[in-house]
Amino acid sequence: MPGVYIAYPFCAQKCTFCNFASGVLPKELEPRYVQALVDELRTADWHWTPETVYLGGGTPSNLSVHNLTAILAAVPGGQWREATLEAAPGGLLKETVSGWRSVFINRISFGVQSFVDKELSKTGRKHNAAIVEHEILLLRKQGIESINVDLIAGLPGQTLESWHHSLDWIERLAVPHVSVYMLEVDDDSRLGREIVSGGTRYGAGDIPEDDRIADFYEIAVERLAKMGIPRYEISNFARPGFESIHNLKYWKREPYLGFGADGHSFDDGKRWQNPETALAYVQRIGNPAKTPADAIGEPFFLGLRLAEGIQDEASSHQQAIEQFMRDGLMEKNAGRVRLTSRGVLLSNLVFQEFVTLPDRPTGPAVRSRAGGKSNSALRVLSSG
Numbered sequence: 001m002p003g004v005y006i007a008y009p010f011c012a013q014k015c016t017f018c019n020f021a022s023g024v025l026p027k028e029l030e031p032r033y034v035q036a037l038v039d040e041l042r043t044a045d046w047h048w049t050p051e052t053v054y055l056g057g058g059t060p061s062n063l064s065v066h067n068l069t070a071i072l073a074a075v076p077g078g079q080w081r082e083a084t085l086e087a088a089p090g091g092l093l094k095e096t097v098s099g100w101r102s103v104f105i106n107r108i109s110f111g112v113q114s115f116v117d118k119e120l121s122k123t124g125r126k127h128n129a130a131i132v133e134h135e136i137l138l139l140r141k142q143g144i145e146s147i148n149v150d151l152i153a154g155l156p157g158q159t160l161e162s163w164h165h166s167l168d169w170i171e172r173l174a175v176p177h178v179s180v181y182m183l184e185v186d187d188d189s190r191l192g193r194e195i196v197s198g199g200t201r202y203g204a205g206d207i208p209e210d211d212r213i214a215d216f217y218e219i220a221v222e223r224l225a226k227m228g229i230p231r232y233e234i235s236n237f238a239r240p241g242f243e244s245i246h247n248l249k250y251w252k253r254e255p256y257l258g259f260g261a262d263g264h265s266f267d268d269g270k271r272w273q274n275p276e277t278a279l280a281y282v283q284r285i286g287n288p289a290k291t292p293a294d295a296i297g298e299p300f301f302l303g304l305r306l307a308e309g310i311q312d313e314a315s316s317h318q319q320a321i322e323q324f325m326r327d328g329l330m331e332k333n334a335g336r337v338r339l340t341s342r343g344v345l346l347s348n349l350v351f352q353e354f355v356t357l358p359d360r361p362t363g364p365a366v367r368s369r370a371g372g373k374s375n376s377a378l379r380v381l382s383s384g
């Protein structure tokens, strides 16, 4: 069943780890952007009704309810099976949540990243654990139970103790979905540029070693499983029944249309992509070029992200699979091939063997911000 992704790249601040084409954009650009979005949605060639809608960004929780209503009114359906909004914690009001409910938003993805003040302050985020707790309660009171919390493993200054502290908060809040991304600093981010120039701002000199970040990830896998939130995809963990229906479409190669800046689409065996920046998007002339989808290894590459793995079919990959099994990176069980725990940590290496797809998130690592380059087609991370 198809899905729709809608990008809103406007944010209240530019987070230090973020390399997306999003952030603090000129205020006068917003009405033009919203209008362009509504026009694009209204004139799209809809030959199906979406079952999921996902508003990402950027920070779509900063959209006024008026603009959000105008945007969603242009999407066929309504009362979608899953309608997710990425949200930045801080300043959430009861009236806003009730406005979200009125346009059928039923899932919130919170860009928390950490529950430790010292870590948050280095990212540029303004919230704290108490604010997150209060706002999750607010969502629940308004009937939104399907809540995701994003965490980043490897933030500057993060320690084993502070990582456990963040996981303790997950346990306390009992959210049904968690995304865990391992930080990989990108030169395009403020943090990356600081490191390149030899500076110390944003905790540039205080990023944990790769091995330590891998430890954080493994601790999260173990602790979340004990909380009843097992891993179902490299970076995603959910209580059974709370998996992201929308994001699963990317990995299962179901059709989706992406709208707004950097929106990626996949339908009828073709892929296409909108201009990356908000300005280029509002100025665009004509339609983006469509290209035939597929690198041969793509179904394999995407399916391996899932904990359930993929059906083991006789394929040209057999030799590589056998080698990865000997190396302890893959395993076969009940006719399915999947990554082992070690394979998950080294998934970038494994995926490279099967297909080279530029600009697509691979392992649990994130490039510069939790979520990698803005790629709505395969994006795995909420921003907010």
Ligand code: SF4
Pocket (backbone or CB within 6 Å): 010, 011, 012, 013, 014, 015, 018, 019, 020, 022, 023, 057, 058, 059, 088, 111, 369, 370, 382, 383, 384
């Ligand atoms: S991480 Fe999210 S909130 Fe921060 S600048 Fe990037 S898109 Fe905006």
